[in-house]
Amino acid sequence: MPTNLQEETWTAEAAPELTGERAGRGMAQLLGRWWVAFAASAVFVVSGHLLIKAGLNSLTAAPPGTGVAGRILHLLLQPAVAGGLMVYVSGTVCWMRAVSQKEISFLYPLSSLNYVLVAAASMIIFHEVISPRRAAGVLLVVTGMILMNRRSRERAA
Amino acid sequence: MSPKLMIWISVLLSAVAQILLKQGLSNVQKRNPKGLFALGLAIVSQWLIWLWGFCFVAAMGLWLVGLQKLDLSYAYPLVSIGYVLVTLLSAVFFHERVDRHRWLAVAVICLGVTLIAGSQ
Numbered sequence: 001m002p003t004n005l006q007e008e009t010w011t012a013e014a015a016p017e018l019t020g021e022r023a024g025r026g027m028a029q030l031l032g033r034w035w036v037a038f039a040a041s042a043v044f045v046v047s048g049h050l051l052i053k054a055g056l057n058s059l060t061a062a063p064p065g066t067g068v069a070g071r072i073l074h075l076l077l078q079p080a081v082a083g084g085l086m087v088y089v090s091g092t093v094c095w096m097r098a099v100s101q102k103e104i105s106f107l108y109p110l111s112s113l114n115y116v117l118v119a120a121a122s123m124i125i126f127h128e129v130i131s132p133r134r135a136a137g138v139l140l141v142v143t144g145m146i147l148m149n150r151r152s153r154e155r156a157a
Numbered sequence: 158m159s160p161k162l163m164i165w166i167s168v169l170l171s172a173v174a175q176i177l178l179k180q181g182l183s184n185v186q187k188r189n190p191k192g193l194f195a196l197g198l199a200i201v202s203q204w205l206i207w208l209w210g211f212c213f214v215a216a217m218g219l220w221l222v223g224l225q226k227l228d229l230s231y232a233y234p235l236v237s238i239g240y241v242l243v244t245l246l247s248a249v250f251f252h253e254r255v256d257r258h259r260w261l262a263v264a265v266i267c268l269g270v271t272l273i274a275g276s277q
Contacts, residue, residue, distance in 0.1 A: 049229060049233060050229070052221070052224070053224060053229040056221065056224055056225045059225065068218070068222070069218075071222055072218040072221060072222060075221045075222065075225070076221070081221065085217075108240075112237070115233065115234045115237065118229060118230065118233045118234075119230040119233070119234070122228060122229040122230040122233075123230065126228070126229065128228040128229065128230045128231075129228075130230055131276050133272050133273075133275065133276045134230060134231065134272070134273055134276035134277075136269075136272055137234060137269045137270065137271070137272030137273035137274075137276060138230075138234050138269065138273065139269070140265055140266070140268050140269025140272065141234050141237045141265075141266055141269035141270065141273070142269075143265055143269070144237070144240075144262045144263070144264075144265035144266030144267075144268075144269060145237065145240070145262070145266070146262075147258060147261055147262035147265055148240065148244075148258070148259055148262030148263070148266070149262075150258055150262075
């Protein structure tokens, strides 16, 4: 129903509207493929977290004596932190699009790759030291995520 | 509050928030509201959804403040303890059946999280 309505206004309106409308529709169509929606969610979620961390790392200290709420507000006003949150939220939206098209038991183990991506990117960008202990922990978490969904995947197959 | 404690509370709060949202939305669905206004009213009058909002905001705030002092590669994988908690809470509150594979997975994730937790 809403699509019909859109089409009516679409033909009635001037040509400049056309490209934007078409781009929007093309994007919706693109996200209609589960793997596109999933890949977009992984990229946005990971880069969102990285952007937030970059913002936190380059932070100027809040004035001394600021309470917890004030400190949080101070963080939220940092452009990189606010931007990162928005990127992260759009990643969550893409994730919901992916989940609506493909079984969650299939997508969860795949999404655990985000942990590996975040760890690798933190090492490269922020020069964080990934000790063997931490690396083993991340790999165990990924293994656990795969195990958690194995049985239901077999059932689906 | 130490940064590590903040991250832990944040992770636990966001897992609890998921459960609250699920229960709150299913309560809304049960009332079967007709129309956008009725739907909005049903959502706003759900105290579980307000609680979800509170947990969500608190979790985000604690995450930001805690992450300031910690590695991202330390804090981020700790989020996975949320799956463990959601599994436990679903078993307790929604009486969902949890099979052996899932318990094994929970154990493996806990082991991984324990290793990461001791790595900074």
